[in-house]
Amino acid sequence: MARRKDKCYATQLIEGNGRFNDKFSENIKLGESGSSYVVISIMGPQSSGKSTLLNHLFGTSFKEMRAEKGRSQTTKGIWLAKCANTEPYALVADLEGNDGRERGESDTAFEKQTALFALAISDVMIVNMWCHDIGRIHGANTHLLTIVFQVMMQLFSRDMHKKTIFFILRDKTKTPLNILKEQVNDHVKEIWNSTQKPRSLEGIPLNKYFNVEVDALSSYEREEQEFKNEVSSLKNKILQSISFDGHYRYQHWIDAATFSISVKQMWNTIKENKELDIPAHKIMVGTLRCEQIVNGKFESLKNQDWVELHKNIKSLDPSLFREKLITILNRCLSQYDNETIYFDESVRAEKRESLKEKARQLFERSYQGLLDHQRCITLSTFKKELDSALNGGKTFALSASDCSEHVMAKFDEICTDATIPQANWDSSGVRLQLKQDIGEYVTALRQIKLDECTKIYKKQLKEALTVPVKDSLHEADMNTWPTIKWYLQRETMSAVNGLSRELNGFDIDDKRKDEMLERLKDYARDMVEKMAKEEANGVLKHMHDRFLMLFTYESKNVPRILTENDDVKAIAEGSRKQCLKLLAVMAAMRLGDTVDNIEATLYLTLMNANGKDDSSTRTTSSDPLDKSTWEEDPTMKTLIAPSQCKTLWNKFQTDTEHIVNHANSVIQAKLMAKKAQEEADAANKKANQMAEQARREVIALKKEAEEAIKKAFEDAKIAKADAEQAKKAATVAERAYNEAVEKAKRGFWGRVLDYLIFKPFEWIVSQ
Numbered sequence: 001m002a003r004r005k006d007k008c009y010a011t012q013l014i015e016g017n018g019r020f021n022d023k024f025s026e027n028i029k030l031g032e033s034g035s036s037y038v039v040i041s042i043m044g045p046q047s048s049g050k051s052t053l054l055n056h057l058f059g060t061s062f063k064e065m066r067a068e069k070g071r072s073q074t075t076k077g078i079w080l081a082k083c084a085n086t087e088p089y090a091l092v093a094d095l096e097g098n099d100g101r102e103r104g105e106s107d108t109a110f111e112k113q114t115a116l117f118a119l120a121i122s123d124v125m126i127v128n129m130w131c132h133d134i135g136r137i138h139g140a141n142t143h144l145l146t147i148v149f150q151v152m153m154q155l156f157s158r159d160m161h162k163k164t165i166f167f168i169l170r171d172k173t174k175t176p177l178n179i180l181k182e183q184v185n186d187h188v189k190e191i192w193n194s195t196q197k198p199r200s201l202e203g204i205p206l207n208k209y210f211n212v213e214v215d216a217l218s219s220y221e222r223e224e225q226e227f228k229n230e231v232s233s234l235k236n237k238i239l240q241s242i243s244f245d246g247h248y249r250y251q252h253w254i255d256a257a258t259f260s261i262s263v264k265q266m267w268n269t270i271k272e273n274k275e276l277d278i279p280a281h282k283i284m285v286g287t288l289r290c291e292q293i294v295n296g297k298f299e300s301l302k303n304q305d306w307v308e309l310h311k312n313i314k315s316l317d318p319s320l321f322r323e324k325l326i327t328i329l330n331r332c333l334s335q336y337d338n339e340t341i342y343f344d345e346s347v348r349a350e351k352r353e354s355l356k357e358k359a360r361q362l363f364e365r366s367y368q369g370l371l372d373h374q375r376c377i378t379l380s381t382f383k384k385e386l387d388s389a390l391n392g393g394k395t396f397a398l399s400a401s402d403c404s405e406h407v408m409a410k411f412d413e414i415c416t417d418a419t420i421p422q423a424n425w426d427s428s429g430v431r432l433q434l435k436q437d438i439g440e441y442v443t444a445l446r447q448i449k450l451d452e453c454t455k456i457y458k459k460q461l462k463e464a465l466t467v468p469v470k471d472s473l474h475e476a477d478m479n480t481w482p483t484i485k486w487y488l489q490r491e492t493m494s495a496v497n498g499l500s501r502e503l504n505g506f507d508i509d510d511k512r513k514d515e516m517l518e519r520l521k522d523y524a525r526d527m528v529e530k531m532a533k534e535e536a537n538g539v540l541k542h543m544h545d546r547f548l549m550l551f552t553y554e555s556k557n558v559p560r561i562l563t564e565n566d567d568v569k570a571i572a573e574g575s576r577k578q579c580l581k582l583l584a585v586m587a588a589m590r591l592g593d594t595v596d597n598i599e600a601t602l603y604l605t606l607m608n609a610n611g612k613d614d615s616s617t618r619t620t621s622s623d624p625l626d627k628s629t630w631e632e633d634p635t636m637k638t639l640i641a642p643s644q645c646k647t648l649w650n651k652f653q654t655d656t657e658h659i660v661n662h663a664n665s666v667i668q669a670k671l672m673a674k675k676a677q678e679e680a681d682a683a684n685k686k687a688n689q690m691a692e693q694a695r696r697e698v699i700a701l702k703k704e705a706e707e708a709i710k711k712a713f714e715d716a717k718i719a720k721a722d723a724e725q726a727k728k729a730a731t732v733a734e735r736a737y738n739e740a741v742e743k744a745k746r747g748f749w750g751r752v753l754d755y756l757i758f759k760p761f762e763w764i765v766s767q
């Protein structure tokens with residue numbers, strides 16, 4: 001627990017049992033102070049007014065013994081307070097009384113340890129002693145000084161830091177101060193000389209390593225006011241004892257965190273009775289602190305600048321990335337340099353390197369991330385460049401190697417651009433990965449291009465072979481297979497030569513090339529086989545068609561007109577023979593030079609020598625068609641198995657028999673029709689004769705009628721002429737009559753004449 005009074009907090013630094021208080025720095029708020037301070041310790045006999053003096057000197061709040069309770073031990077271990085009323089501020093340590101009274105004369109180990117510790121950490125060591133003890137050989141001060149000098153031996157040879165020992169004589173007597181000083185110096189010298197020293201320190205005066213100051217104070221208990229007045233000026237004397245030209249010689253210039261570590265490490269070393277090597281201790285503390293600062297800098301680097309950088313790694317240009325890294329690293333190192341300026345140079349430099357290395361390792365993650373991103377970009381670039389090179393007409397192998405070389409060189413530039421000085425980052429992993437990516441892409445693309453090439457030549461083969469092969473198969477005659485073979489060889493050779501030339505630009509080995517060419521040859525052959533199989537599958541229809549052609553046409557475009565005089569059976573057998581040839585052609589694929597006997601076998605087996613079908617009566621035991629293959633050598637391939645040929649032929653026979661029968665029926669029908677026609681013609685002839693007779697009779701009748709009409713006409717004409725004549729006569733008569741009437745009117749005789757002559761005359765005329 002810290003004792004508090006104003007701002008001068010006091011806390012236990014080392015407990016009476018030697019335990020170090022890790023929280024002392026926190027308790028006295030050391031972190032809030034700067035790195036400019038002095039350390040002042042006080043040691044002296046128990047209950048000699050140490051705490052009282054410090055409290056009055058520095059305004060601290062060390063626990064003081066209450067006078068009414070008698071003199072017993074108040075301070076255990078070491079207490080520490082931060083004194084704010086000095087400039088620079090003071091860290092004041094109050095030590096347990098070290099005259100062996102409480103712990104016993106024999107237990108001086110703890111006293112020595114605390115004394116050594118206080119001496120090591122302090123700029124000023126106040127030795128508080130009763131004035132009346134000066135010169136007393138067996139006084140408490142002798143024990144005290146012996147301890148001080150013994151522990152000093154451990155520091156002299158190693159710590160060149162000159163310290164002040166300030167003897168303060170309490171309850172001063174009337175003896176003048178200068179005499180007291182002499183006495184102290186003599187006394188100190190005496191003890192110094194009698195203190196056992198290492199050989200290296202023999203003969204060396206005390207003041208080489210220590211300033212010895214002496215002052216005396218009035219009794220606090222008896223002359224309090226004088227005491228207080230003297231304390232006020234004592235404070236200045238103490239501070240002046242460590243100042244030089246207005247500056248404090250012993251400003252520590254180490255931060256609170258370093259001080260905490262330093263004192264703890266020092267105490268641990270002392271407590272374990274190990275040799276206290278101050279320079280080594282400084283290096284150790286410096287190492288610890290530098291490491292802490294390195295870690296702190298690294299953490300802030302990792303959590304701030306680097307995070308930001310790493311987040312934007314994909315949008316950064318490699319050289320910009322490098323610039324940013326250098327800026328970040330320099331800023332971080334500069335901060336480190338500032339914060340570690342007062343530590344041992346070699347430690348600083350070493351830890352600076354470790355910070356650099358940590359930063360480099362951290363940055364390497366970004367570097368690798370950046371390279372990884374650049375690897376993807378480079379791969380895309382490679383793909384585009386390769387595409388463009390291929391479109392430009394370069395061969396695949398040349399395009400791939402040129403583009404690969406180009407982008408790899410660019411990638412190497414990127415790696416260099418992105419690297420910070422002395423980083424020695426390894427880009428080989430990403431580079432290897434990029435090479436693999438490019439290799440895989442090239443392999444895949446090569447396969448695609450090879451497939452495309454092969455496809456082109458397959459297409460060429462297909463286009464070149466389909467029509468002639470199909471036509472030849474359709475012809476299905478003795479020239480079919482030689483023709484197909486000729487086409488197949490010619491076109492295969494052409495395609496293989498073409499593909500072979502293309503493959504030369506792909507940088508593939510001869511074995512693979514040969515395999516591809518072989519596959520192209522196989523493709524051509526398979527294609528022919530496939531077409532042949534398709535054709536063979538429809539052989540029955542083909543045979544039907546051919547039979548119908550031969551049976552129903554005398555020659556091309558000349559239909560056969562069967563008459564009763566035609567030998568239908570012979571025509572049918574002749575047609576069948578041709579169909580058997582077709583079946584023989586389609587039974588097997590022959591692309592070799594072997595002459596086979598398929599046709600002969602089929603002929604002998606399926607048709608007898610007279611051209612008669614004998615298949616149904618042939619015994620199966622010796623049937624040469626009772627097998628599944630025609631293949632006599634590897635160049636042959638069965639398309640229609642022998643047994644299947646037999647089945648097909650039987651069906652063909654049955655089907656064509658219907659056609660033949662139908663043809664016979666047609667002939668019979670024709671004969672009947674002819675007969676009917678003849679009868680019809682005879683009937684017709686007779687009818688025509690009768691019609692002719694009738695016509696003649698009609699003509700005669702017509703002639704007669706015409707003559708009759710003519711005669712009648714002429715008679716009528718005559719009659720008409722007669723009538724005209726009569727009419728004229730009548731007119732004359734009428735005139736005569738009228739004249740007569742006129743005469744009659746004029747008399748009786750007129751009327752007689754009317755009745756006798758003129759009236760009858762009128763009647764005759766009217767008739």
Ligand SMILES: Nc1nc2c(ncn2[C@@H]2O[C@H](COP(=O)(O)OP(=O)(O)OP(=O)(O)O)[C@@H](O)[C@H]2O)c(=O)[nH]1
Pocket residue numbers: 045046047048049050051052053063064065066067068071072073074075076095096097170171218219220221222
């Ligand atoms: N005679 C005399 N007594 C003093 C003087 N200063 C303080 N005392 C008394 O001495 C007693 C012990 O005072 P502290 O300041 O506690 O002494 P201390 O050395 O810190 O004691 P420890 O921490 O126990 O070793 C108290 O009763 C004080 O009043 C002084 O100048 N003369």
